[in-house]
Amino acid sequence: MKQFSQSCIENRDPILSVIQPLLSGRSQLLEIGSGSGQHAVDFAQAMPHLSWQCSDRLENHPSINAWLEERGLSNTPIPLELDVTQEQWPQLKADAVFSANTAHIMSLQMVESFVSGVANVLSKEGIFLLYGPFNYKGDFTSESNRSFDQWLKQRDPASGVRDFEWLNQLAEKGGMRLQGDVAMPANNRILYWKKVFRSDTTLGA
Numbered sequence: 001m002k003q004f005s006q007s008c009i010e011n012r013d014p015i016l017s018v019i020q021p022l023l024s025g026r027s028q029l030l031e032i033g034s035g036s037g038q039h040a041v042d043f044a045q046a047m048p049h050l051s052w053q054c055s056d057r058l059e060n061h062p063s064i065n066a067w068l069e070e071r072g073l074s075n076t077p078i079p080l081e082l083d084v085t086q087e088q089w090p091q092l093k094a095d096a097v098f099s100a101n102t103a104h105i106m107s108l109q110m111v112e113s114f115v116s117g118v119a120n121v122l123s124k125e126g127i128f129l130l131y132g133p134f135n136y137k138g139d140f141t142s143e144s145n146r147s148f149d150q151w152l153k154q155r156d157p158a159s160g161v162r163d164f165e166w167l168n169q170l171a172e173k174g175g176m177r178l179q180g181d182v183a184m185p186a187n188n189r190i191l192y193w194k195k196v197f198r199s200d201t202t203l204g205a
């Protein structure tokens with residue numbers, strides 16, 4: 001049941017070194033697409049001031065639960081069932097959202113739902129941290145990202161490395177403003193935005 005990912009081991013410390021200072025004053029974090037659950041236990045253990053709320057589609061819950069049960073932390077509640085396309089997101093207000101390696105797995109339409117859902121879940125001044133490979137001005141940042149994109153599309157033509165500019169537009173539409181874009185090992189990045197306004201969808205509601 002417990003899934004293991006070598007890349008989670010490799011990217012754990014570099015990711016933690018960026019997100020830990022950014023999450024120092026936060027208390028409620030929602031993770032989207034927790035996958036195996038490996039990041040969650042390591043990050044929650046390193047940041048005991050945070051409630052690290054995992055979420056994913058149901059098929060990943062057995063592994064997430066196995067990691068949570070094994071580690072037995074007090075700041076990792078049971079995972080929430082969340083497909084970003086579902087109409088009703090869990091009734092949760094978070095001052096932080098973290099997601100790794102998800103935007104390139106999702107279709108464009110899923111990513112739109114993802115970012116608008118994040119905008120609704122975040123409280124004012126909340127932070128959205130997104131880790132993964134991204135394109136800039138329509139270009140890959142490396143040959144390995146280009147090959148990765150081809151590999152993704154062979155598996156699922158709707159998936160693929162996403163454009164930073166498009167993601168940023170979606171975030172802005174949701175009332176978020178870009179605060180940083182950090183280069184990470186293996187041609188990945190961490191993008192992060194702060195929620196400054198209520199999203200377009202809730203304006204005037």
Ligand SMILES: C[S@@+](CC[C@H](N)C(=O)[O-])C[C@H]1O[C@@H](n2cnc3c(N)ncnc32)[C@H](O)[C@@H]1O
Pocket residue numbers: 005008032033034035036039056057060082083084085099100101102105106110
């Ligand atoms: C490549 S895995 C990344 C898992 C983990 N975050 C990591 O970095 O190892 C992609 C994740 O995105 C999730 N995902 C894909 N489509 C989704 C959707 N529509 N709603 C929520 N999660 C989704 C998958 O279930 C999976 O956990």
